[in-house]
Amino acid sequence: MAELPIVYVDMDGVMAEFDRGLEGRLLEADPTIDLSDESSDFYLHKRLKTPEAVRMAQAIANMQGFFLGLEPADGLQEGWQRMIAAGFHPIVLSKPLSSNPWCATEKLEWLDGIMGPKVTDEAIIAGSKADFDGAALIDDRPETPGADRATWQQAMFSRPYNLNVATGFRIDSWHDPNLESVLARCALRYSSLFEQPLL
Numbered sequence: 001m002a003e004l005p006i007v008y009v010d011m012d013g014v015m016a017e018f019d020r021g022l023e024g025r026l027l028e029a030d031p032t033i034d035l036s037d038e039s040s041d042f043y044l045h046k047r048l049k050t051p052e053a054v055r056m057a058q059a060i061a062n063m064q065g066f067f068l069g070l071e072p073a074d075g076l077q078e079g080w081q082r083m084i085a086a087g088f089h090p091i092v093l094s095k096p097l098s099s100n101p102w103c104a105t106e107k108l109e110w111l112d113g114i115m116g117p118k119v120t121d122e123a124i125i126a127g128s129k130a131d132f133d134g135a136a137l138i139d140d141r142p143e144t145p146g147a148d149r150a151t152w153q154q155a156m157f158s159r160p161y162n163l164n165v166a167t168g169f170r171i172d173s174w175h176d177p178n179l180e181s182v183l184a185r186c187a188l189r190y191s192s193l194f195e196q197p198l199l
């Protein structure tokens with residue numbers, strides 16, 4: 001049997017509601033914090049208006065239990081099953097927050113609880129996504145490091161801070177009816193990388 005095309009899937013902002021979790025904890029700490037800017041920067045702490053709020057956001061994201069407590073993105077499990085049904089092999093590929101010593105462990109524990117042991121066993125919690133060979137990477141980051149040298153094509157998972165990125169590969173949410181067709185185009189592009197030139 002031919003190997004199924006691998007689709008790597010980012011966690012924060014794609015599988016897990018990182019910003020919503022951080023915003024909720026910030027508002028608990030200080031209900032007056034201005035969270036109205038959702039689009040100017042990928043990093044939530046860079047969208048905050050005061051140095052105090054920035055410090056608070058960084059402290060919360062570095063706390064034990066923060067990553068474990070994040071809500072799953074709406075429709076995640078259904079979207080995951082749709083990828084499998086369409087003939088893809090989804091694998092979690094997530095960079096841990098290096099300043100939070102519990103992050104990597106909590107990401108795996110979160111996956112085990114939300115997605116089950118098979119997804120968790122295959123998950124890659126690593127720093128450099130471009131080092132991993134596959135057909136697609138579903139990620140919310142506007143400029144994913146190494147995207148120019150990676151074999152995968154990034155499918156941009158829409159969030160307010162990446163809507164200005166011009167790309168032909170975009171997934172609006174886990175409910176996006178184009179999920180399968182966008183990934184199919186990624187897989188087509190991937191297979192074309194290895195085609196033998198005609199002699």
Ligand SMILES: [Mg+2]
Nearest residue numbers: 010012013140
């Ligand atoms: Mg992300």
